[in-house]
Amino acid sequence: MKPPYDLAVIGAGILGLAHAYTAAKAGKRVVVIDRDPRANGASIRNFGFITVTGQERGESWRLSRRTRDIWAKVAHQAGIAIEQRGLLLTVRRPEAVTAAEEFLTSEMGEGCELLTAAELRSNHPEIAAPDTLGALYSPHELRVESRLALPKLVSLLQAAHNVTFLTNTAVHSVAPPRIETARGPVEAEAAIVCPGDDFATLFPERIAAYQPQRSRISMLRLASPGFRLPAAVMSDLSLVRYRGYAAQPAATALRARLDIEQSLHLDHGVHLIAVQSADDTLVVGDSHHYADLPPPFAPAEAEDCILDEFHRATGITPPPVIERWVGTYASAETTFFIDAPSDAVRLVMVTSGTGASTSFGIAEKTIAGLYGAPAGVTS
Numbered sequence: 439m440k441p442p443y444d445l446a447v448i449g450a451g452i453l454g455l456a457h458a459y460t461a462a463k464a465g466k467r468v469v470v471i472d473r474d475p476r477a478n479g480a481s482i483r484n485f486g487f488i489t490v491t492g493q494e495r496g497e498s499w500r501l502s503r504r505t506r507d508i509w510a511k512v513a514h515q516a517g518i519a520i521e522q523r524g525l526l527l528t529v530r531r532p533e534a535v536t537a538a539e540e541f542l543t544s545e546m547g548e549g550c551e552l553l554t555a556a557e558l559r560s561n562h563p564e565i566a567a568p569d570t571l572g573a574l575y576s577p578h579e580l581r582v583e584s585r586l587a588l589p590k591l592v593s594l595l596q597a598a599h600n601v602t603f604l605t606n607t608a609v610h611s612v613a614p615p616r617i618e619t620a621r622g623p624v625e626a627e628a629a630i631v632c633p634g635d636d637f638a639t640l641f642p643e644r645i646a647a648y649q650p651q652r653s654r655i656s657m658l659r660l661a662s663p664g665f666r667l668p669a670a671v672m673s674d675l676s677l678v679r680y681r682g683y684a685a686q687p688a689a690t691a692l693r694a695r696l697d698i699e700q701s702l703h704l705d706h707g708v709h710l711i712a713v714q715s716a717d718d719t720l721v722v723g724d725s726h727h728y729a730d731l732p733p734p735f736a737p738a739e740a741e742d743c744i745l746d747e748f749h750r751a752t753g754i755t756p757p758p759v760i761e762r763w764v765g766t767y768a769s770a771e772t773t774f775f776i777d778a779p780s781d782a783v784r785l786v787m788v789t790s791g792t793g794a795s796t797s798f799g800i801a802e803k804t805i806a807g808l809y810g811a812p813a814g815v816t817s
């Protein structure tokens with residue numbers, strides 16, 4: 439007898455939901471299983487910043503463009519608000535200007551432009567710091583409020599795509615057609631495991647082969663500054679962190695200068711992302727501390743560095759902090775991987791802190807491989 443589901447997706451974070459969406463659209467009967475009542479990890483703690491510009495050149499960049507397009511469609515269907523569009527990466531060192539110019543000459547610069555200091559001051563005076571040299575503008579980004587968006591995505595999957603959700607249900611083993619859970623077996627012909635940064639429960643040896651660590655991120659919500667940001671805002675420090683920028687030759691000189699001028703920020707893995715919510719409050723971050731198990735104790739010094747960079751990059755005195763949280767994500771050399779423990783199972787992990795920006799594209803690749811290609815596919 440045919441199992442009741444074609445596909446079991448383990449994990450209801452954005453990566454699991456993207457796979458459920460893609461498979462259900464392809465006509466599969468899908469069940470999503472998560473140990474928590476709802477997503478509570480990286481997928482709702484993030485900026486909701488769906489970033490194209492700055493993603494690693496090649497596949498990640500292409501997948502992020504595809505993911506952005508699917509987000510736009512899904513947001514419309516699910517009633518998810520697009521809170522912001524575009525990116526202004528402010529630059530205040532000549533090396534940063536050169537890195538931005540180099541970026542613009544690559545295929546990834548398509549549609550982007552470098553605003554001079556005068557143009558930034560005249561078009562966006564609210565974010566022109568005194569020593570700004572201009573800003574790299576990208577029209578490609580979207581921003582959603584993830585803590586609101588994910589529940590709406592779940593509702594869309596249930597209502598429009600007939601996806602079943604088994605929550606409060608930990609999965610112990612995956613060997614289709616049998617999935618063993620804490621609430622008894624679930625039967626499905628195939629399974630896709632999207633465990634976030636749980637490296638220990640399912641296929642630990644296969645995950646270990648990618649040598650992942652966890653990155654702990656500090657995040658802040660600031661009171662409204664009293665105006666709308668024209669776009670998401672980043673700064674010089676982002677040019678040495680995001681792989682698409684950091685690969686530009688001038689980023690090496692910028693890094694050398696930052697090592698001298700902002701070494702404390704670099705020690706805490708700080709760069710700037712500032713985005714804005716519907717109520718005008720700002721979500722600002724972030725810092726990166728890496729370990730196999732980062733302790734939950736986030737240093738106040740890292741928070742000070744984030745606020746300092748916000749001030750330096752925008753000229754805005756940071757409004758009061760009204761919320762703080764930390765999140766963790768899987769981090770490795772690769773940006774993501776799709777591993778195949780067997781013909782009927784895929785193990786998928788985003789290992790570069792970019793899951794909101796690449797999940798739907800990755801999901802299309804996984805589903806195409808699962809229903810077309812043999813086991814052993816790894817990206």
Ligand SMILES: Cc1cc2nc3c(=O)[nH]c(=O)nc-3n(C[C@H](O)[C@H](O)[C@H](O)COP(=O)(O)OP(=O)(O)OC[C@H]3O[C@@H](n4cnc5c(N)ncnc54)[C@H](O)[C@@H]3O)c2cc1C
Pocket residue numbers: 448449450451452453454471472473474476477478479480481482483484485486487488489607608609610632633634635636639640655656657764765766767787788790791792793794795796
């Ligand atoms: C603070 C922060 C800010 C970020 N900002 C951005 C951003 O703006 N843009 C961007 O693109 N990316 C961002 N990222 C990265 C992005 O959020 C992650 O890459 C993405 O959320 C990973 O999604 P996921 O579904 O793989 O993992 P998760 O969201 O961690 O979900 C995994 C799920 O699997 C479940 N699970 C695991 N094992 C089992 C099991 N055995 N049985 C049952 N359930 C199980 C867990 O309960 C969990 O719900 C950020 C990350 C953090 C932490």
